Amino acid sequence: MSISVDKVENIFDIIEENQSIEEIGKTIFPKTKDKIPFVETIPWEEPYSEAGQDKRLKYLKNIRKTNMDYISGEKKFDEHEQLKGNIENFIGMAQIPVGIAGPLLINGTQANGDFFIPMATTEGALVASYNRGMKACREAGGISAVCLTEGVQRSPFFKFKNIVEVGFFAQWLVTKLDTFKEICSKSSRFAKLRELRTNAEGNSLIITLEYSTGDASGQNMVTISTNLICEYILKNSPVKPQDWLIESNYSGDKKATAISFSNVRGKKVTAEVVLSRNIIENVLKTTPEGMVGCWRVSTLGAIQSGAIGAQGHVANGLTALFIACGQDVACISESAVGITRMELTKNNELYVSLTLPSLIVGTVGGGTALPTQKECLNILDCYGVGKARKFAEICTSVALAGEISIAAAISAGHFVDAHKKLGR
Amino acid sequence: MSISVDKVENIFDIIEENQSIEEIGKTIFPKTKDKIPFVETIPWEEPYSEAGQDKRLKYLKNIRKTNMDYISGEKKFDEHEQLKGNIENFIGMAQIPVGIAGPLLINGTQANGDFFIPMATTEGALVASYNRGMKACREAGGISAVCLTEGVQRSPFFKFKNIVEVGFFAQWLVTKLDTFKEICSKSSRFAKLRELRTNAEGNSLIITLEYSTGDASGQNMVTISTNLICEYILKNSPVKPQDWLIESNYSGDKKATAISFSNVRGKKVTAEVVLSRNIIENVLKTTPEGMVGCWRVSTLGAIQSGAIGAQGHVANGLTALFIACGQDVACISESAVGITRMELTKNNELYVSLTLPSLIVGTVGGGTALPTQKECLNILDCYGVGKARKFAEICTSVALAGEISIAAAISAGHFVDAHKKLGR
């Protein structure tokens, strides 16, 4: 049984009837704002030195008109009360090095223009590798990215005496959808209950409540709303469950699962780019054919390894972004599951797409308001309300650039050199 | 075809013949060192305030005789040259709040005694929840943990004209094992080639080279060694491949895969604890039966969601430890896959185990030598050579404590309260 409460608003809904493809293209991907000029003089060449750091900070501050006093270490964290809701038994701050990559040119529905990408990692070569992928994509005119849909789930569990009671209960549930939506809307300004699905197994029933969560990653708000709905159920259901639990471990929280991959969890984003032979040869030092061959091997390797989805190293880029930008890093488990595709176009250019169906991100709540996190989000103009889909499109575009770079490195035989030179 | 080069030394190998179970118990789990007295006065009660932070730091410094000048923010990072191998295009440090949980009492083969656990996270309630699980486990006499085996893989790909050539090639490979081991030993002091497996699919062959990597997580060293071995192969093979790649995406690097879960990737660790009814009622506010019921639902929920393995929220604890301790956080993708089991003993106590077969950790290399990372590893006495298995046992024990705490919270209906009170 699947009952659509109301449809998650979808990017494609903004299309008006009778628009031409050209008009739609412009509607979906508004004219990319003036690109930040790619300043070759930005001193990437002093990758670790303090002088290099200062020059990069200055450059970024100038372009983005934002402070970076905490990242730079100028200011020391001392607003302890701000930590409430983020940590207990606080003893201090773990410091993770942040490198900057980009600019990454994105033609998204929300993310539009050139972006410098802050990546927090301790893995040498990672920033350099992503940077190279971004360069190739920018020369190709940028990555198109669309946040297709969204939904965060909680899946409470109810056990009854037998199947008959399950049926009776399920039938009753359906009649209460409006009530549940109302309960949800009272529990949070942002959470909206979108859909209720039931999954019967013998005398037990898993209910999946799927919410949109505004610009928060939303796991807490859906938990609180679901709890209130369950309280209502327990009080009002004409048939009393023998047992119930707020979560059946079916929602896919903090783990890679096939259902989150095939449906949605958080945001589902797809992104694409077409790279000319010229770019691939000059920037990536390989050929379209070499990259397609590498992709085929990599996809079959993923299948043979029993992976969920098939991609290269999405986890690398996402994790670096998540740490820098105050995301729930444990959600890398589900967020880094996706599918990369590379194929030759009829003109023998390289078409590349990446789809991430379970990207858990937010631009409010969680760790987003902490000092360095907020600064990193500001570099992306992604702090606060109205920015979550934009951030999701950036995340996916970054990961796509990384997929291109690693496939190029492996197909060209440069994979090892990079790690020898830049890793430890 | 599977050719065991030589067996990964296994913890069970230290058992001598004719030892009694009691003696073996002592051999495997050496007498736990004097426990750190559980000081009730350690001021957990000021969870965010600077005063609370200072008291906790003082307490920890006193117990562990180690500096925490960088975590505390007293010292500012300025050794930029140290960043080489960790980052490019450095712009500064992302700061993630660290909370301390514990003490966690572990009776491991390497990890032995009481440990305070530094956890870097922005998710409220996480540290408190793990802390509660640790308290229950400590009262129960501690968690037994064993690092069972280890192995890090690279899986190069070779394509030939047809199956016949694959067969010829595979046959030749086998005869060159000693050569490959020698190449490996020259490429790194730490990497040891343990096993070579082949996986034929039509005219192509994936070779899996499985290494032990000393105390490093080891992805770079196995890449470098594998590359040298491939160079040897390309130069010397009596049949020339049409195509080859250093990695076929079969090794499971940075992703959850069924084969890493069913074999090993990094370290395979198993841990267990028995909780009395008394502890469960007093510390965890629920019953053994309630927790077993929750586990059953949770395990079936995982199956129904199409997860790999079945566990609750291992990713939460591991990610917090990984960020604090300079691990490759992107490896959460594979490291957080595992299997939790809860069942009643004949005395109606609760038996709990957690097995993590693909835990990618290291105590040298990667981000371990960076300032706050080194400090956090020092809190655990896990910095440097000879500590990786110990750290792996701690990681798994922490995750086990978290599995207990979440199952208790869900079964007792406290899951929501904690997130309401401590989350955001």
Add this chain to the structure above:
Amino acid sequence: MSISVDKVENIFDIIEENQSIEEIGKTIFPKTKDKIPFVETIPWEEPYSEAGQDKRLKYLKNIRKTNMDYISGEKKFDEHEQLKGNIENFIGMAQIPVGIAGPLLINGTQANGDFFIPMATTEGALVASYNRGMKACREAGGISAVCLTEGVQRSPFFKFKNIVEVGFFAQWLVTKLDTFKEICSKSSRFAKLRELRTNAEGNSLIITLEYSTGDASGQNMVTISTNLICEYILKNSPVKPQDWLIESNYSGDKKATAISFSNVRGKKVTAEVVLSRNIIENVLKTTPEGMVGCWRVSTLGAIQSGAIGAQGHVANGLTALFIACGQDVACISESAVGITRMELTKNNELYVSLTLPSLIVGTVGGGTALPTQKECLNILDCYGVGKARKFAEICTSVALAGEISIAAAISAGHFVDAHKKLGR
């Protein structure tokens, strides 16, 4: 994006408002017809002899008032023209031995009463094992079984120039749903288009068309309808695909997939029974605790093996029924995926359920009208229109009886003996 066209009628829909649980129980599970008296004299004791065969045939003919001239070998197949639609290049008939098990008492929504089950197999001990499980279930008052929902999918693929075109196309598709339903209804009396789902990945889109298929297993009718719909799309879509295929291999046809397991493919049926300690000890020669222990091990074993779902040997019973009853036996791939659960009730009885979410069965079309197949369906009163859900409930109940029997045999240590005695 998910657009519910209209809801698959669900068994629970027959519940009327304000009915009590008791009334609902009677509505869902109409009073079980008079049970066939379990005649102990039916000569199971001559399991292979011709005399035994004759007695069993006579007994069955008498009870079911149906012919068994082809199964018995009295009549020889000679209506060759009937084979059209079932085979090409016909050379004769493969003969698979059929054993009879039961009676199996089912309290289903459609299957109601005692059933003798024809099982075609060459695996010794299989019929005997299932028979034992059926005996235990019958003594327990029978198996409750409900066909929860149904749906057969085709998943055509469309590729466009880029994501923008995909969005435009998807948006257009939604407006054409009524048209598609009409096309479907003209293509077949039985197929009804229920739901259309889209799954975008870069510049390509998989459309899932989910149908109900009356009493046919339905793969052919959904293919034909989908083809007509695709033809309409190709002719009328305002944006022309670069490429399209009638099936993207996403529908789960003839393979075990996570999405068929978590949604539905064919019929989704759940069944349950409660076995008293007495029955378990007397009929199954083990204990409820032993069986629950075996189930727990078996479920964890399935997880560790990387299975989809978790069950024991559903494939055995289903395959034997499918061969006997003219089903598409290749669909065992998906049909035998499910989830078995065993747990102690508060009275320490054994609760057992089995849920099969992707059971592909039909009682019209396919091989159902062939001579022995029709006879076997007639034994079950499942030949022809209006019987598919009934047959699905029987299939699941048979499989449930088998799950009970194997868990009992393994927990009691009889598993080997049975195979020694009855196998080869």
Add this chain to the structure above:
Amino acid sequence: MSISVDKVENIFDIIEENQSIEEIGKTIFPKTKDKIPFVETIPWEEPYSEAGQDKRLKYLKNIRKTNMDYISGEKKFDEHEQLKGNIENFIGMAQIPVGIAGPLLINGTQANGDFFIPMATTEGALVASYNRGMKACREAGGISAVCLTEGVQRSPFFKFKNIVEVGFFAQWLVTKLDTFKEICSKSSRFAKLRELRTNAEGNSLIITLEYSTGDASGQNMVTISTNLICEYILKNSPVKPQDWLIESNYSGDKKATAISFSNVRGKKVTAEVVLSRNIIENVLKTTPEGMVGCWRVSTLGAIQSGAIGAQGHVANGLTALFIACGQDVACISESAVGITRMELTKNNELYVSLTLPSLIVGTVGGGTALPTQKECLNILDCYGVGKARKFAEICTSVALAGEISIAAAISAGHFVDAHKKLGR
């Protein structure tokens, strides 16, 4: 821990040192015997009529010098005592129509020459579709097929008090390998214990015993041997398990699992063929590029559906062969899992391979000696001792022909027409 007892003899072992590739090719694939001339006059054109049947039977009898009295219906089954070990409560014979496809030309290590393939099915178009694929492969010079390795597993379960006891037990097990091998060799002439693997999870241990089973599919013989080994363990182990079970559901018996797919279960066979553009255009009515495109979509579709492996409809052909040839049809669950690959060669021909790693087949025991089953095996010259690997190579080649045919049909848009014309 993995202890190789001794290596499963491998086809590649027959290669002698210093042989050239050409010599090896001849060693592995002995010169294909004289092909059966492809007689265009064999009356495929009367696909259902009795006259057509008679002509085909006559043709086959003449070529294969074998009886087909039971398939043809001339003789009626009456040797009831022969049924012992195959069925209980026998009531008669289910009759499944058998069509003949081929000839299929195979250049295997054991299967060598032209084969006519008996397929038992009720699904119209199936035989015709496979036949077409075989025709294309034959014109291309035949399919190369190699049975790479083999192994049938039983996975008993042992539970102990704690991890220490597990370690002690595992250590002891290793020392008893020769004893176990001896026990095995006494239990069966055919079963050979090859390998013992252990899989610890907390206080429990799954042992995987991997056997070769001669020419039987072997599930019964490995059960019996494993039981004897377990009895020895229970009697002699210095540490007594609290609980044990003969099977932990880890062996993959009767289900699709990731570990059987990535290792081996039964036979692992790989097969390949190269089809020229000419053949694809003339026989398959499509293009190499169209088929590669279809394969890519199909592979991504499989990934997105959460399948194990990625193939088209292997289950169809295998099931038809299994029913005809007395195999354990329930094993389609694992046998039909595999990986199909299609790619363009440098000459723009189509390379196709299929690998089936868990093909459970036998040519002795099971249903192989029953009348029609034996006749069908005889058509393939695969009845009895020394034929199992040959039969496995045939099975995989048949499935490969089917993969080609369906991809051609889908890419050419003929998929629907075939089902309309030949299905029901």
